[in-house]
Structure formats: C-alpha cells, structure tokens
Amino acid sequence: MSYYLILMLKPICIVCGTTGAGKSDLAVQLAKKFGTEVINADSMQVYRGFDTITNKISHEEQENVTHHLMSFLNYDQEYSVPNFEKDARRIIDGLHAQGKVPILVGGTNYYLQSLLFEDSTLSSIDPPLSHKVKHPDEGILNDENADLMFPYLQKVDPLMAERWHPRDVRKIRRSLEIYFHTGKRPSDIYKEQSSIKKSKLKYKTLLFWANAENDVLMPRLDTRVDKMLHQGLMNEIQSMKSVINENGFTPDLTRGIWQCIGFKEFEPWFQNSSQETFQACLDKMKISTKQYAKYQKKWILNRLLPLCVSEQKLRPSSILFSVANTTNLQKWHEQVERSCNVFSCFFNNQKLPPMTEEEQGVLEKVKKTLLTQDKDTFSTKFTCDVCLDKTGHPFVAIGEDAWQTHLQSRKHKMTVRRMKERATRQERIEAAKKAAMERRKETA
C-alpha cells in the first residue's frame, strides 16, 4: 500500500472494555469534547425496550450526544456481524462526510474486530479455492476417518502433514482440497502468504480500553445487579415472559435478546416464586455477569489487542491503543482528560503523550501472547511412545504446550508406571527362567 493510501485511511475511535468498566461514560465525554456522535456496538442494546437488563446508558447520561444503533430492533428479529457491519459503515460514512470522528462503544468485541480488520474472523491459512483443477484422486476426500487421506497427504505434502494430527480429518481434508483444486502444495501456498504481511486495517484507529482491576470490578458488578433490581429489572423479565406466553413460542436462549444475562438466570423463579429461589436466581445472575466480564477481558487481551499491536508494526501511525484505568473512580476526571489529550494528538498527527506504566505492562503481555500465537502456527508434532489414543493409534500432541500437558497428565504417568511395572515383572520372569536353566544345567 502506498504512502498516499495510508494517509487516506479515515479516522475512527473505539471504546472497548468489560461491562461495568465505564466505557459508555468515556465515549460520551469524548463525543462532547470533539463534537461527534456515538455508535453502539453491543449486540443486546440494539433491541428496543429491555433498557435495564441490557444495561443501556440512560437518556440523562447520554448528555445530548446522539447514540446510533441503539434500541431500534424488535425482539423477534435477529442481528449478526454482517448486519452490524453494514449499518455501522453507513453511519460512519455519514459522520465522516460531516468531518466527524465516529466513536464506537460496546462490549461485543467481535463486532468491533470485524469492523476494524479485513477478514479478522477468517482463518488466515485458507486460500480461496478459485481456480478448480480437476484431479483424478479427488475421490479420496470421501474417506471418513483419514486412514487413506493422511498417508496421501504425507506423500504429496509431507510438510503440511507434519502440522496436522493424523486423526484431524477436517484439517487433512482441507489441505487435500487445496492441493486438488489449486494443483499447488498447501505448504507452499502457506509460505507465500505468511511471507507477505499485509495490513488488514480499515480505518485510522484509536482504541481505548476502559479497564478496572478485577478486585474492584467484581464487587462493582454485584452492586450493579442490585441497582438493576431497583431500576425495574423484574418488570422487564416479567414482560419478556409475557411476550413469550402471549405469542406462544419457545425462545432459543442462545439467540437474539433471549441470550441477555438475567433472563435465563431467572427461569427457575417462574416455576417456583419462593424467596429462596429468587435469591438463588439473583446469585446466578451475578455469577454470569462476572463470568461474562472475564470473558470480555480475555477477548480484548488475547485477540483485539494482539491484532492492534501487530498492525502497529506495519503502520505505526495508523493505529494506537490506550488504557483508561477506571479502577479508582476518584481519578475518573484525570483519565478522561488524558484520553481527550491522546485523542487530539493522535488524530492531529502530533507527538503523543508518553505511555503509562500500565500501558507498557499491557503491551509486554500482548507481545508475549503474539509470540506464543506465532509458535502455535508453526508447531511441531510429538508422538508418545507409550500412550494410545481412542482409536488405538499412538497418541499425538500438536505443539510444545499440548505435549507438556500430556507429559504431566495422570493418564500418561499411569501408563508409564504400568509399562515400568510390566517391564520389571518381565525382567523377574526372565531372571527366574535363567536361574532355573542354570540350576537344570548344574543338576544335569
């Protein structure tokens, strides 16, 4: 990509973070300061109604900042990544036309990821199967447990076979498909692809991570659920239940608004409305909220930030992450001020304020993650001398980590011990046999 095109990337600001970390507030403050608008990136807050259970920012808290993609969808409609991308892009384009920097805020990290990076949700190794070369051996792809496919792949592309577990039917088949359809060895294609590190960044991106330490965040989340009770959580859950009863359907709790934390947790209470059940459901909701926050944090640290940091190597001035620490709410104003300063410097191409200690720590952690991710991509295969897998073949571990785990496992240690015992027994038998032979020789 030429320098000219790098300059052409349009600006976007992201505020990510776990639930309860203060990201909505930060987004409002930034939007006010820089005269722009907010786009919601939370898959539950797109639904109309259910404001408490989905943790929407209140009208007052919005402080007259326009919030897009919030409360516009009916409960019976589904929303997905492509829907979000299309809708968000339309609004982003509109804001760019007005010279504004769009601010996206939300906890649905895969929405943000797919908006920022080209094919970030696809596997980088799979080349497109465009030119179809018909191959006479293609029938082998019907082989169900790779008994034929694996030796075939070993023959045509030993390097690729070395990467897969001999029972990993899906990956072996995919490698052979690539071989049959392109006429090239998949390992060669892969080498070509990984030697060209291409930027996947779609916007000049500033990403804020609103983060609070777990020992403060977790109790804060409990308090938040209690606060939701006072704000009418139970009324909302009741009305969700009424919607179901009136329309006579069974909701799929893994789709749409029915996945929101709180609804499924209170299901037992509809069967038994005792005080104990209520308390148990409330506790369950608090646990789910905390689990979700941990999951969000992991996603940010293991996926979103690594993508950010590896893009930074390719285009240092086009992407930046910054941590807004919300552990101590007394220092909230300082955090907002610093974030505004970072925003202004980054988008005006001025010298950035120095990284905080926390940001340096995060950067080190992310770099380590990137190293292990790289290592996994080029992982070695280990075959255990003593253990067998379920199908009776020698046990195979892919990658150093999996191999170490196997060596430490109870199963492996027991097998080794059993083998040793068997060997000792065998030795004793041999020794006894030998002794008997000697004795027989002596008597003879």
Ligand SMILES: [Zn+2]
């Ligand atoms: Zn073993």
